[in-house]
Amino acid sequence: MTETLKDIYAARVADGTLTPDPAQEEALPLLDDIRAHLVATPAKRRGLLGGLFHKPEDVPGGLYLWGGVGRGKSMLMDLFIEHLPIAEKRRVHFHAFMQEVQEGLHAARKAGESDAIAPVAARIAKDLRVLALDEMQITDIADAMVVGRLFEVLLRENVVIVTTSNRVPDDLYKDGLNRQLFLPFIDLIKERLVVHELTSHRDYRQDRLTGGNVYFTPADAEARKAMDAVWKDLTGGGTAEPLILNVKNRAVEIPAYRNGVGRAAFYELCGRMLGPADYLAIADALKVLVLDDIPSLSRQNFNEAKRFVTLIDALYEAHVRLVASAAAQPEYLYVEGEGSFEFERTASRLREMQDKDWGR
Numbered sequence: 001m002t003e004t005l006k007d008i009y010a011a012r013v014a015d016g017t018l019t020p021d022p023a024q025e026e027a028l029p030l031l032d033d034i035r036a037h038l039v040a041t042p043a044k045r046r047g048l049l050g051g052l053f054h055k056p057e058d059v060p061g062g063l064y065l066w067g068g069v070g071r072g073k074s075m076l077m078d079l080f081i082e083h084l085p086i087a088e089k090r091r092v093h094f095h096a097f098m099q100e101v102q103e104g105l106h107a108a109r110k111a112g113e114s115d116a117i118a119p120v121a122a123r124i125a126k127d128l129r130v131l132a133l134d135e136m137q138i139t140d141i142a143d144a145m146v147v148g149r150l151f152e153v154l155l156r157e158n159v160v161i162v163t164t165s166n167r168v169p170d171d172l173y174k175d176g177l178n179r180q181l182f183l184p185f186i187d188l189i190k191e192r193l194v195v196h197e198l199t200s201h202r203d204y205r206q207d208r209l210t211g212g213n214v215y216f217t218p219a220d221a222e223a224r225k226a227m228d229a230v231w232k233d234l235t236g237g238g239t240a241e242p243l244i245l246n247v248k249n250r251a252v253e254i255p256a257y258r259n260g261v262g263r264a265a266f267y268e269l270c271g272r273m274l275g276p277a278d279y280l281a282i283a284d285a286l287k288v289l290v291l292d293d294i295p296s297l298s299r300q301n302f303n304e305a306k307r308f309v310t311l312i313d314a315l316y317e318a319h320v321r322l323v324a325s326a327a328a329q330p331e332y333l334y335v336e337g338e339g340s341f342e343f344e345r346t347a348s349r350l351r352e353m354q355d356k357d358w359g360r
Helices: 005-014 022-040 073-082 094-110 117-125 141-156 183-192 204-209 221-235 266-270 276-285 299-317 343-352
Strands: 062-066 089-093 130-134 160-165 194-197 241-247 250-258 261-265 288-294 321-326
Touching: 005 022, 005 073, 022 062, 022 073, 022 160, 022 194, 062 073, 073 089, 073 130, 073 160, 089 094, 094 117, 094 130, 094 141, 094 241, 117 141, 141 160, 141 183, 221 261, 221 288, 221 321, 241 276, 250 276, 261 266, 266 288, 266 299, 276 299, 299 343
Parallel strands: 062 160, 062 194, 089 130, 130 160, 261 288, 288 321
Antiparallel strands: 241 250, 250 261
């Protein structure tokens, strides 16, 4: 392996794929060190006693890369995983990963396991040398109570963890219920992972939207083509996967998700019986929502209109950017029926959210 991530990054800058950023360049050697170690070191012996066969310092615990939204953290993680020439690797969004873990714990408890975390962690670690977790953000007490034990086992099993987050480790699960039980996990991160702040002052995701149209009407074939182009630009054209959020023991699905950007049709989010907690969770998980096919609203679809108002309020308060296609301009989406007067505030917010500087 002669070509480093710095070389690959420089080549992409040279061909115009990437914009040079000193903060991103500063993080590349940290990823290159992990990459070089993994390539040079054969897979370690597995089993829950695997940690006895090496010293912890022999194996890099990994990297905790944190910083503001849109700074390129996910892009760097993708670059690392794409050019890591081993098969035993996985890249997954943190919310989706924890959803899998919770489902595994439920199955293990149902099977009568006294320690449900051990078999779940062992199954994850089996044949895995690198776990890349994008956008670690812990707001659910169920996740907070298991993630520490889970990471302990994975690190003991020599699984290298590379994760991105918008928060410094000390701010994870801030003000959460029973947070004192979570503090050992923060100590584990700082002890075993390199913690590095990506200090870029540029928000690349925001820059891509600046000056461009983010509200397309009418919602016709031309709008769909424009929405597809925005989606491809924001996500880099990579493969998107559904994002499942666990809200009060219910699964809330965003059909397509990649690099902090979610995409759904209006009826997928507002045609289902979702409530404020669901929309708050969606807003918490996303940096940009691409919302297709907002229809004309009236007394005939009053419930959908109410949910749409709640969704926009959640996105607005969380400063989530919205890219939308709609049947009409905001002021003409809901012109008659119960609540049409109150909808004027939503229309005003939709207008404000179109401004190129909104959400900065």
